[in-house]
Amino acid sequence: MRAILHIDMDAFYASVEQRDDPALAGQAVIVGGTGNRGVVAAASYEARAFGVRSAMPTAQARRLAPRAVYLRPRIARYREVSGQVFDIFRRYTPLVEGLSLDEAFLDVTGSLKLFGSREDIGRAIVRDILEATGLHASIGLAHNKFLAKLASDARKPRGFVSVDPDQVRRFLDPMPVRRLWGIGAKTEPKLRARGVLTIGQLRQADPAVLRDLFGQRAGHYLALARGEDEREVTPERPDKSISHEQTFDTDLTDLREMKAELLRQAENVMRRVRRQHLAARTVTLKVRDHRFQTATRSLTLRSATSGTRTVYQVAAGLLERWRAEHANTPVRLLGVGTSQFEEGRAPSIDDLAPVSLDATIDAITDRFGSASLTRGLAMGVRERSDRAVPGKPDSEGPKDAETSADHSDRR
Numbered sequence: 550m551r552a553i554l555h556i557d558m559d560a561f562y563a564s565v566e567q568r569d570d571p572a573l574a575g576q577a578v579i580v581g582g583t584g585n586r587g588v589v590a591a592a593s594y595e596a597r598a599f600g601v602r603s604a605m606p607t608a609q610a611r612r613l614a615p616r617a618v619y620l621r622p623r624i625a626r627y628r629e630v631s632g633q634v635f636d637i638f639r640r641y642t643p644l645v646e647g648l649s650l651d652e653a654f655l656d657v658t659g660s661l662k663l664f665g666s667r668e669d670i671g672r673a674i675v676r677d678i679l680e681a682t683g684l685h686a687s688i689g690l691a692h693n694k695f696l697a698k699l700a701s702d703a704r705k706p707r708g709f710v711s712v713d714p715d716q717v718r719r720f721l722d723p724m725p726v727r728r729l730w731g732i733g734a735k736t737e738p739k740l741r742a743r744g745v746l747t748i749g750q751l752r753q754a755d756p757a758v759l760r761d762l763f764g765q766r767a768g769h770y771l772a773l774a775r776g777e778d779e780r781e782v783t784p785e786r787p788d789k790s791i792s793h794e795q796t797f798d799t800d801l802t803d804l805r806e807m808k809a810e811l812l813r814q815a816e817n818v819m820r821r822v823r824r825q826h827l828a829a830r831t832v833t834l835k836v837r838d839h840r841f842q843t844a845t846r847s848l849t850l851r852s853a854t855s856g857t858r859t860v861y862q863v864a865a866g867l868l869e870r871w872r873a874e875h876a877n878t879p880v881r882l883l884g885v886g887t888s889q890f891e892e893g894r895a896p897s898i899d900d901l902a903p904v905s906l907d908a909t910i911d912a913i914t915d916r917f918g919s920a921s922l923t924r925g926l927a928m929g930v931r932e933r934s935d936r937a938v939p940g941k942p943d944s945e946g947p948k949d950a951e952t953s954a955d956h957s958d959r960r
């Protein structure tokens with residue numbers, strides 16, 4: 550029997566805003582589009598008390614909760630926090646299937662020997678998330694995805710609902726049929742017309758009625774109504790590229806400062822590469838100057854590396870070459886990227902020393918956050934780096950277009 554967890558952060562965007570700005574704690578906070586056609590992306594539980602729901606037009610929310618705090622979404626920030634949360638998931642299993650920034654399925658069947666029961670794992674994850682981010686999550690535990698998802702939704706916020714196989718009927722039967730995946734506003738009235746209001750009633754309905762309504766799909770809905778769901782938890786495929794870039798609020802002119810920034814970025818990038826048990830063959834440097842001219846330079850290594858030092862050295866070398874052609878040009882943005890990944894290979898000789906140091910740094914950073922530890926070079930200009938605009942903390946290839954709009958957001 551499989552052990553599946555569905556974890557869903559409570560009012561995620563709104564909770565991040567409340568966490569980031571203590572003045573918002575306990576207030577009705579509504580995150581969403583503020584224009585005429587804006588919709589609510591997230592509402593704090595204080596705002597939900599007024600009847601505000603996500604996907605509701607913001608104009609309607611304003612009528613319900615005129616005194617609430619309305620904020621535009623800061624997707625880059627939510628993505629950053631989401632990264633922290635997903636890193637916690639991956640401590641317990643590699644089988645993590647993200648559904649959105651704040652929601653995922655985890656198959657922890659293979660982790661039970663190491664970490665204890667699925668409830669133990671669920672509690673540990675909730676605790677780790679709270680410790681690392683100050684945010685609450687709801688969690689559902691069951692032997693398949695369908696039940697786990699319904700369970701996490703059953704007692705929000707801060708829900709913790711475990712459905713044992715012998716409780717499936719008691720759990721499912723009273724729920725409205727609408728809770729079955731695929732039954733929506735169109736099908737529900739037809740079922741109601743035949744006296745089928747709950748999942749239990751659907752389970753016991755006349756098969757001819759179901760065939761009449763659903764055709765070939767009748768068996769599928771019957772299986773769901775019995776709590777049966779064979780779908781696997783499918784983790785995302787490894788990224789095609791992993792990168793990090795930073796726009797500075799004051800252009801950089803000092804090569805030493807630029808290199809310190811590259812080291813910090815290489816650290817961030819390679820931590821993510823190693824976490825996926827990958828090694829990268831290609832290193833890319835991105836430079837944007839004060840006139841918004843952007844250059845990218847890449848170098849492909851003879852053998853793949855998982856070492857921060859190697860990637861940093863390549864990026865620094867590419868930067869020196871760029872500087873040779875652009876003497877004294879102020880730099881507005883720097884980025885380090887890696888691609889052409891190879892999977893699961895042993896580190897090469899030149900990686901060995903850095904890898905063990907890297908592993909130590911990764912462990913400390915995972916535990917205490919990235920501010921707790923900085924390598925020598927980055928340390929000297931810590932103050933400078935910290936003033937950089939946190940524009941695109943976590944750009945990963947195709948998602949770039951979405952994040953780049955976030956720079957001008959509030960604060």
Ligand SMILES: [Mg+2]
Nearest residue numbers: 557558560651
């Ligand atoms: Mg959520």
